[in-house]
Amino acid sequence: MPLFHRNPRILFLAILFLAIILPWVPLGVSSNYLLRVLTTAVLYMILALGLNIVPGFTGLLDLGYVGFYGIGAYTSGLLAIHYDLSLWVILPLAAANGALWGVLLGAPTLRLTGDYFAIVTFGFSELVVLLIRNELWLTRGPMGLPGISAPSIFGYTLSQGWQYFYLALFLLLVVLVVVVRLENSRLGRAWFAIREDEIAAQCCGINLIRYKVMAFAASAAIGAMGGAFYAKWFRFIHPDMFKFWESILILCLIVFGGMGSISGTMLGALILIPLTEVLRTALPQSMFNARYLIYGLLLVIMMRLRPEGLIPFQLSRSRKAEQAKARLLGGEE
Amino acid sequence: MGTLLKVKNLSKSFGGLLALKEITLKVAPQQIVGIIGPNGAGKTTFFNCLSCLYHPTDGEIEFDNTPLATPVSNSVKKRVRISAIVFLILGFIRLPLFWSFFLPKTFFKVELFLLGIFILSIRFLLVRGLLRHEIWAWGLMFIFLLSDVCFALLFLTRLDPSNTFFLTPVPLHYIAIPWGVAAGLFGFYFIGLLCTQNVRGLFGFRTSPDAVCRMGMARTFQNIRLFYNLSVLDNVKIGRHGRLHSGLGKTLLKTRFQRKEEVAVEKEGLQFLRFVGLEDKAFDLADTLAYGEQRRLEIARALSTEPKLLLLDEPAAGMNARESENLIQLVKNIREDGTAVLIIEHDMKVMMNLADYIYVFDYGRLIAEGTPDAVRENQKVIDAYLGGGKDVC
Numbered sequence: 001m002p003l004f005h006r007n008p009r010i011l012f013l014a015i016l017f018l019a020i021i022l023p024w025v026p027l028g029v030s031s032n033y034l035l036r037v038l039t040t041a042v043l044y045m046i047l048a049l050g051l052n053i054v055p056g057f058t059g060l061l062d063l064g065y066v067g068f069y070g071i072g073a074y075t076s077g078l079l080a081i082h083y084d085l086s087l088w089v090i091l092p093l094a095a096a097n098g099a100l101w102g103v104l105l106g107a108p109t110l111r112l113t114g115d116y117f118a119i120v121t122f123g124f125s126e127l128v129v130l131l132i133r134n135e136l137w138l139t140r141g142p143m144g145l146p147g148i149s150a151p152s153i154f155g156y157t158l159s160q161g162w163q164y165f166y167l168a169l170f171l172l173l174v175v176l177v178v179v180v181r182l183e184n185s186r187l188g189r190a191w192f193a194i195r196e197d198e199i200a201a202q203c204c205g206i207n208l209i210r211y212k213v214m215a216f217a218a219s220a221a222i223g224a225m226g227g228a229f230y231a232k233w234f235r236f237i238h239p240d241m242f243k244f245w246e247s248i249l250i251l252c253l254i255v256f257g258g259m260g261s262i263s264g265t266m267l268g269a270l271i272l273i274p275l276t277e278v279l280r281t282a283l284p285q286s287m288f289n290a291r292y293l294i295y296g297l298l299l300v301i302m303m304r305l306r307p308e309g310l311i312p313f314q315l316s317r318s319r320k321a322e323q324a325k326a327r328l329l330g331g332e333e
Numbered sequence: 334m335g336t337l338l339k340v341k342n343l344s345k346s347f348g349g350l351l352a353l354k355e356i357t358l359k360v361a362p363q364q365i366v367g368i369i370g371p372n373g374a375g376k377t378t379f380f381n382c383l384s385c386l387y388h389p390t391d392g393e394i395e396f397d398n399t400p401l402a403t404p405v406s407n408s409v410k411k412r413v414r415i416s417a418i419v420f421l422i423l424g425f426i427r428l429p430l431f432w433s434f435f436l437p438k439t440f441f442k443v444e445l446f447l448l449g450i451f452i453l454s455i456r457f458l459l460v461r462g463l464l465r466h467e468i469w470a471w472g473l474m475f476i477f478l479l480s481d482v483c484f485a486l487l488f489l490t491r492l493d494p495s496n497t498f499f500l501t502p503v504p505l506h507y508i509a510i511p512w513g514v515a516a517g518l519f520g521f522y523f524i525g526l527l528c529t530q531n532v533r534g535l536f537g538f539r540t541s542p543d544a545v546c547r548m549g550m551a552r553t554f555q556n557i558r559l560f561y562n563l564s565v566l567d568n569v570k571i572g573r574h575g576r577l578h579s580g581l582g583k584t585l586l587k588t589r590f591q592r593k594e595e596v597a598v599e600k601e602g603l604q605f606l607r608f609v610g611l612e613d614k615a616f617d618l619a620d621t622l623a624y625g626e627q628r629r630l631e632i633a634r635a636l637s638t639e640p641k642l643l644l645l646d647e648p649a650a651g652m653n654a655r656e657s658e659n660l661i662q663l664v665k666n667i668r669e670d671g672t673a674v675l676i677i678e679h680d681m682k683v684m685m686n687l688a689d690y691i692y693v694f695d696y697g698r699l700i701a702e703g704t705p706d707a708v709r710e711n712q713k714v715i716d717a718y719l720g721g722g723k724d725v726c
Contacts, residue, residue: 178585185584185591186577186598189563193571196560203384203554205546205575205638214581314562318618321564325616328599 008263008319019169023162035161037277039233042168043226045269046175048253049262050222053179055251056260056313057188058215059195061114063247064105064121065223067128068098070242072224073231074132077145080232087151091171091228098224099217106216110209125247133239144238151232164233171229175222179262182218184320191215195260252295256302258309261316268310272298335398337362337642337673338383338550343392345375345382352378353697355392360642365664365674367688367705369681371717374694376677377555380644383675384552388539396550397641402539547575551640553631555647555677559619565630566615569602572637602637609633609663625656629663636667643667645676649683661686685709693717 023035047069054062075094079085085093109120132139139145151158151167158164182188190211193201202208231237249272257268272295279291308314338360345353353375360366368376381387383394385401394401540548551572560568577598579591606612609629614622622630628648635643645664649657657680664674664687678684684691684705691708693701695717701708708714 181584181587185595186574186579187581187584189567189571190574192563192567193560193574196562197558199386199542200554200558200560201571202386202542203546203552204572204634205543206571207541207543218581314618314620317563317567321566321616321618324564324566324599328603 008323016173020166023165032161035165037274039161039165039168041270041273042165042172043230043233044250044253044273045266046168046172046229047223047226047250048257048265048269049172049175049179050219050226051250052254052260052262052265053182053191053215053219053222056254056265057183057191057195058212060110060212060215061118062121062216062219063118063244063251064123064125064128065219065250066242066244066246067121067125068102068220068223069227069230069246070125070128070132070239071101071220072098072227073237073242074139074145074227075224076228076231077148077237078138080148081145084149087153087232090232091225094228095221095225098227099221102217102220103213105220106213107209110212110216122244122247125242125244129239129242129244132242139239142239144236145231146236148231148235148237150235168229168233171225175225176262176266178218178222183262187211187214192260249295252299254309256299256309258311258313258316260313261309261311263316264309264311264313271310335362336360337364337397338675339393339395340383341393341395343379343382343394344390345378345387346390351697353382353389356694356697356699358692358699360673360675362641362673363668363671365668365676365687365689367684367691368675368677368694369679369684369691369708370694373696375697376694377646378697379694380552380646380675380677383545383644384550385540385542385545396545397548399548401545543575546638546640549639549641550644551635551638551642552644553628553635553646553648555650557627557631559627559630559634561618561620563619564616565606565611565619565622566599566602568619568630568634569605569637570598572605572634573598573601575638605633605637606630608636608666610659625652628652628660632663632667636672640672642673642675645674645678647677647679649678649680657683 022038023031047065051062051065054060054065072094075097076090079090079093105121105124109117112120133141135141153167158167190201190206193204193206194208194211198208227242230241253268253272254265255268256272257266258264275295276291279294280288283290302309306312336359338358340356340358343353343356343358344351356379358366368379370376378387382389382402383396389402393403560571563571577594579588579594583591603612603615606615609632611622611626611629611633614626619627619630628651632643632645632648648664649660652660661683664676668674674687676684676687678687688705691703691705692699693708693711693714700713700717701711703711
């Protein structure tokens, strides 16, 4: 472990390598089933990384993340059905649409503080679902949106589970690069400052509204991109898929993994999402919905034992400082 | 020598409580000016007014020949509030117009259309009158115009909801038009919002605290406000925020400019920490610092914004004799580097050692001013601190 501690890149590459060879490892269970679970986990890692920017980095409770997820999914679905665009056009367009709505929602409401902001975001996500459900002319409402074409990459149409898994992995890498770059920049520092102390941040020359809106837009864009992938992967979307519960689930992943820490967020998703499947086999059929109870129980236990999550922000931060120290002082010698 | 900070007749009241009354004060470049006074004299309120965290009720603040705040005029404020409410109501009236497009064809639309035109014209006049000379107001007007064009087009296309055109290509305007109309509605919402906020020049304006910082006025706080979960170096890097220039695009692309800036900011940050003597703690979490070190870190963070004027709010509070000796030296060094310092302090030893000029506050009023020696002899000051003749029973 000390090797990983000093150089997290090695750990990262090892995990990436594991993920890449995973589809080809002969395992007892049906490999398609396993891949499906893993792809879901990767999708939720993307979503959790996106959401993490708002409550984790900037310190604003966002209960409406699923709204952007839904916007992304429907943008992707509608674009695919009506215009049959390529995946590489759909993904950025969906992200841009998500960001646009993030700005539209964020600019007026980010002046609110704390709980009031959380309530507004909650209202927004409900609004999105209502709109999707009722605007029959656009979204077909409760009938759902079937017939989304499978994504094709360079003329090659994806069909196998492992191909989707790799696509998800690729998207995760892209999101990871974006989030890590943001975290270690002037922008990320401004977000942290806002989370730690708004007044002090203001007096350090940080424009609160501007950076909050930026965080909100970035988070919305990543969420919408996750939604776009989901629509292309599942090939059918329905308003019920974007219920409030999803927001809470993604928030749970972050709280479980460690608010504000990127590795923690991903670890949280990687543990909790497959846990659903474990519970599916462990619990009797009639009690499957009790899994939410178990999630709740798990969170309560976490709050008791490790209230800051699996990998707390402070820990990841002090580790980062150690690396900076090694880099700077090493350079001087 | 000009004046760096000029405060004229500054007053601040909270409801009926007058916290500051007609304070007049000046700071020259490279001068150390002290503010003393008993607890509750309004010293920190004064600092909050200077750094624009509070909006003064009356008076003027001029920093570096730029006015920071002009007072609120109540009559104008009321007018703007009313206009804002009118705007919001008009926005809601427009909502049924928007939805009427999706009603059956039998619904008579011409009346609604005329009503729409009427509202549009009123809105145009109101917005223009309210937001004269503001560039973003014209931007908003442009959005309105766009939405109005869409609005008109919508009538022409006669969108019929009974057709389900699902699975057939949707013409672009079917999507673009509702969006445009929605943009117009949002525009309304924004206008209403902006009007309830400060509109510069209309009723008293206040520069935002972050802009004040970027203009060159940095401050520390009486109750220390550090970013505790971040490293000491990160705290100072955040202070550099206003002096860095890489935005979202450069960060995502990680351009050479951004990388250079990041390397530079790390070095500069260490320099500022060296200046206050915290270099060896640079990579610890701010949480782990001792009290005196936290005070010094706050000063380093304020200095890293490259201020022309530094506001120190009780920097020596809770420090022992040796630490306050160091502090005196530190503030003198800051002045040597060309920064003026405005300092609130209860520790008279620190104050008499440092200040070139002292202002004395009591109950929100300026009761005395002068050089340290003159203030020490002033009868009014002695009364304020020890209780005056008649008041003592």
